[in-house]
Amino acid sequence: MPAPHDPAHCPGCATPDLAFAAHDHAHCAADALQRAEAITAANGARLTPVRRRVLEILLEDHRALGAYDVLARLAADGYGNQPPIAYRALEFLVEQGLAHRIQRLNAFTACAHPGEAHAPAFLICRVCQSVAEATATSARSALDAEAAQLGFTIERSTIEALGLCPACQDQP
């Protein structure tokens, strides 16, 4: 079992705005993969070659990829090139908390904080397409409170924002 993640050794990982902060991305991705091994093992699930490869592809940068983009990459690597190949691997990663689906984009992104229980909000830059995970704890609890007042019980909620990331704001 790998050592627990230590943000102190991961420039960028310590901040919640990982996608927007300069950081050692190779480390960031390698670390995520290592944690993925641990998490799936702990869950009794198998991080098979296809699944692992899909996670690697998603981890290449902090953006969201469509299932067919992933599929094309898989096919280039010699895996099957039918949609279910990609959808199944992506579904598995989402179930394991290793990736998230971005509703607004019909696309998927690697989870920036695997293993930590969280229900993030996504900040999507409409220029560079980068996707950051924000914690959204207070937004979510405000929403829960309002729903409760209406007698509605929330089971899952989606919070996604479209706009400009810090870098893209500076050069309009």
Next chain:
Amino acid sequence: MPAPHDPAHCPGCATPDLAFAAHDHAHCAADALQRAEAITAANGARLTPVRRRVLEILLEDHRALGAYDVLARLAADGYGNQPPIAYRALEFLVEQGLAHRIQRLNAFTACAHPGEAHAPAFLICRVCQSVAEATATSARSALDAEAAQLGFTIERSTIEALGLCPACQDQP
């Protein structure tokens, strides 16, 4: 120009949980149509027969309909039955603030509060499929604050929750 909307005369309309409250839905829908006339006129836009009909269809109940569902209804009424017919009318209604798109469902719902500036959260019942608009003011401002802290500027945000409405909770 129709009289301004008076919630006092619209049982249910005064509450934010319109979709879940018992109310005179015929009045609710008729009123929304009337307001739609006023709003489009004020915007210099035309509420043409197709567009009006689409709005009527969406207003039939507080649920979300897919573009192809709407299209089938239009075709039955003698309008064209190619996808752009429905998508264009829906897009128009969304632009005019008369309908909303529910990302999670790839579907559309009539706006419950047309004419009032708002950026609602949607509460979607997974059993009866009803969709309520919540104001989500505090959730949205919490989200804005967090994004601002990360240097991200939000232009549009989507807040959608899936769960159980009051009625469906009572009979599981």
Next chain:
DNA sequence: CATATGTATGTAATATCATAACAGGTCAAC
């Protein structure tokens, strides 16, 4: 009234996203 202009609608074709159903392969437990 004629006609130019912008806007709306109709239609064909196609792109994009997603799943159902089944066949075959892999691997670990027994």
Next chain:
DNA sequence: GTTGACCTGTTATGATATTACATACATATG
């Protein structure tokens, strides 16, 4: 080494959405 669970491959199809172009309609203007 057979069983059973799970994973992958493949075919087919369904669901959602857009592009491009043609036609019709409305309004403003000569």
